[in-house]
Amino acid sequence: xxxxxxxxxxxxxxxxxxxxxxxxxxxxxxxxxxxxxxxxxxxxxxxxxxxxxxxxxxxxxxxxxxxxxxxxxxxxxxxxxxxxxxxxxxxxxxxxxxxxxxxxxxxxxxxxxxxxxxxxxxxxxxxxxxxxxxxxxxxxxxxxxxxxxxxxxxxxxxxxxxxxxxxxxxxxxxxxxxxxxxxxxxxxxxxxxxxxxxxxxxxxxxxxxxxxxxxxxxxxxxxxxxxxxxxxxxxxxxxxxxxxxxxxxxxxxxxxxxxxxxxxxxxxxxxxxxxxxxxxxxxxxxxxxxxxxxxxxxxxxxxxxxxxxxxxxxxxxxxxxxxxxxxxxxxxxxxxxxxxxxxxxxxxxxxxxxxxxxxxxxxxxxxxxxxxxxxxxxxxxxxxxxxxxxxxxxxxxxxxxxxxxxxxxxxxxxxxxxxxxxxxxxxxxxxxxxxxxxx
Numbered sequence: 001x002x003x004x005x006x007x008x009x010x011x012x013x014x015x016x017x018x019x020x021x022x023x024x025x026x027x028x029x030x031x032x033x034x035x036x037x038x039x040x041x042x043x044x045x046x047x048x049x050x051x052x053x054x055x056x057x058x059x060x061x062x063x064x065x066x067x068x069x070x071x072x073x074x075x076x077x078x079x080x081x082x083x084x085x086x087x088x089x090x091x092x093x094x095x096x097x098x099x100x101x102x103x104x105x106x107x108x109x110x111x112x113x114x115x116x117x118x119x120x121x122x123x124x125x126x127x128x129x130x131x132x133x134x135x136x137x138x139x140x141x142x143x144x145x146x147x148x149x150x151x152x153x154x155x156x157x158x159x160x161x162x163x164x165x166x167x168x169x170x171x172x173x174x175x176x177x178x179x180x181x182x183x184x185x186x187x188x189x190x191x192x193x194x195x196x197x198x199x200x201x202x203x204x205x206x207x208x209x210x211x212x213x214x215x216x217x218x219x220x221x222x223x224x225x226x227x228x229x230x231x232x233x234x235x236x237x238x239x240x241x242x243x244x245x246x247x248x249x250x251x252x253x254x255x256x257x258x259x260x261x262x263x264x265x266x267x268x269x270x271x272x273x274x275x276x277x278x279x280x281x282x283x284x285x286x287x288x289x290x291x292x293x294x295x296x297x298x299x300x301x302x303x304x305x306x307x308x309x310x311x312x313x314x315x316x317x318x319x320x321x322x323x324x325x326x327x328x329x330x331x332x333x334x335x336x337x338x339x340x341x342x343x344x345x346x347x348x349x350x351x352x353x354x355x356x357x358x359x360x361x362x363x364x365x366x367x368x369x370x371x372x373x374x375x376x377x378x379x380x381x382x383x384x385x386x387x388x389x390x391x392x393x394x395x396x397x398x399x400x401x402x403x404x405x406x407x408x409x410x411x412x413x414x415x416x417x418x419x420x421x422x423x424x425x426x427x428x429x430x431x432x433x434x435x436x437x438x439x
Contacts, residue, residue, distance in 0.1 A: 001042055001137060003096040004062065006069040006088055007054030010110055013087035014253040015214065021077040021084065023048045025127070031055065031076050032133045038068040043135045045128040045142060047103070049120050050218075051110055051191065051251065056100065058137040062092055097141065097331055101324045104149035110251050111162035111192035112317060118149045141331070148327045155323065156316040162193060165280060166200045168307050172299050173245055173276045181205040184243040188236065188257070189250035190218035193280055197247050202226050210243065212236045213250075240265035247278045248285035256281075259289040266295050343410075344393045346418050351385050 008021050023031060028046045035044040035057060043058035055073065059065040074084040091099045099108070104121050106113040125142040128134035134142075152158055170180065177183050185206055187194050190213035201209055209228030212235065213219035219230035231239055240246065240261055250256050257277070266275045271294060279286040279300040291298045359378055363369070369377075 001058045001060055002062070002093040003137070003141060004057045004059045004065050004069070004093075005054055005091045005096040005099055006057075006066060006073065007047075007052060008073065008084070008087050008089070009052035009054070009108070010251040011108070012089050015251065017077075017079075017084060017087050018051065018053075019214075020079055021053045021073060022050060023053060023076065027076060028127055029131055031072060032128060032131045034072045034076075035069060036133050038065070038072075040065045040068070043128075043138045044133045045124050045138050047121060047124040049117070052103075054103075056096070056138060056141070058135065066090055094328070094332060098324065098328045100141065100145045101148045101327055101331075102321075104145040105152040105320050105324055106149065106158060107317070107320060107324065109192065110249075111196060113153075113158035113161035113320075114192045115149075115153055115159060116192065118146065118153075121145055121149065140335075144327070144331050148324060151327075152320040152323050156319045158316045158320045161314075161317055162196050163200070165301070165304065166193070166196045168304050169247070169278045169280065169299055170197075170200055170204065172304070173278060176274045176276050176297050177244055180245070181207075183245050184208045185210070185245045185247065186239050186243040187211045187222075188246065188248040188285065189213055189281075190215065190222045191249065191251055193249035193251075194247075195222060197249065197280075198222055198226055198228075210239050212239055237261050237264070244274075245276050245278070246286075247280065249280040250285050251281060252285060253283060255287050256285040257287065257290075259287040259292070262286075262290045262296060263293055266293060269295050271295055340396055343413050343418065344396065346413070347393065347416055348389060350416065350418060351389055355381055355385050 008017065010018065013021075023046070028048050031046050032044050035041050035046075035055060040059045040061050041057045042060070045056045047054040047056070053073065055069050057065060057069060070085050070088055071081055073088065074081045077084050100121075102108050104118060106115060106117055109117055121142060125134065125139070125146075128138070174180055180201070181204065183206065185201060185208065187197055187201075187209060188211075190211060194211070194213075198209065198211070207226065207228070209223070209226045211219045211223050211228060211230045212233060213222075213230070214233050216230060216232060223230045236257075240257070241264070246257070248257060262275075262277065269275060273295065275293075275296045277286050277290060277296060277298045279298060282301065284300065286298060286300075288298065288300075290296050359381060362377065363374070
């Protein structure tokens with residue numbers, strides 16, 4: 001069995017697709033049931049947030065499973081396959097493990113390093129457990145992902161990455177506008193980056209903040225932390241005319257604020273009164289052509305890159321990437337060793353049975369053999385069997401950790417004619433759960 005993940009996120013799809021794919025608790029439960037009804041799925045977990053829906057499945061084959069899960073995601077979205085499937089991403093086995101660890105560590109978030117995703121990964125595991133769709137394979141994977149995420153936050157300052165971007169951008173805006181406490185600010189979006197922006201503005205004493213978001217409920221929640229107000233999305237063009245600073249971070253895949261809208265907003269603005277637009281979205285929220293307008297300054301991530309490159313937060317991001325890489329290698333090695341362990345146990349059990357039968361035959365043939373001599377023979381035969389098995393069992397564990405498609409466990413079972421039922425009989429939950437109990 002191998003791990004497959006099929007998903008959609010802010011990096012692969014426009015907001016409209018994300019909004020229709022996003023699932024509530026009931027939707028997650030139904031999707032889990034649907035996935036478990038497919039012919040190749042043994043376990044399933046659904047990670048559903050406002051910025052991603054990912055289905056992790058323990059499958060016995062790649063082809064067929066991808067098509068099944070992709071169609072189920074489209075069906076849950078109430079859309080045609082061709083409207084959703086082009087926006088899906090797929091990772092298999094090692095790549096799936098690496099993706100989940102990166103997600104848990106905050107490396108795949110809209111705001112790099114945000115820790116909220118750890119709680120979302122934990123919730124996904126708990127939901128799957130409640131629906132009886134998770135077994136030893138995905139349980140071990142998600143438990144290890146949670147440990148990786150915690151380790152990244154504990155050993156680095158990855159939490160600072162998102163805050164650093166916002167603080168650097170606001171400092172650039174201050175140079176143009178002056179004290180931000182006296183400026184009117186419009187925040188476009190209500191996700192994690194918008195939340196960091198609002199917090200940073202509040203810390204700087206800014207109180208005149210307007211928040212515009214496609215989903216009013218999220219904007220309402222965010223505005224509670226400042227003395228501002230939320231507006232409907234259709235009010236965005238008017239709001240642009242009433243502010244001095246715009247911070248846009250929606251996560252949309254197309255332009256949110258066009259040059260024509262900004263031109264109208266600054267049409268009657270005195271030349272000595274600057275208008276600053278901070279675009280923290282990837283891809284851009286704001287048309288780069290706004291920089292052609294005489295009073296407008298546009299600050300985007302590319303403009304901030306030189307300052308951010310020397311920031312400690314970038315070193316923290318690289319440190320977390322190193323942690324993820326090492327943890328992926330360790331997890332895969334432990335999983336490979338766990339997969340071969342039942343075969344090794346079965347081989348040793350077979351050897352013990354052979355030795356016991358031969359000793360019993362010897363006892364029948366030499367009934368007068370004294371106890372001391374018999375004990376010595378028993379010890380010698382068992383020692384010979386152990387020595388003969390030692391090298392192949394050690395070597396097969398080493399080979400199992402190497403990359404490649406060869407199943408050394410199957411090869412060993414064939415060489416020694418181990419019946420599949422014998423191997424299955426010695427399989428234990430702890431053998432099949434690499435990562436449990438580490439750290």
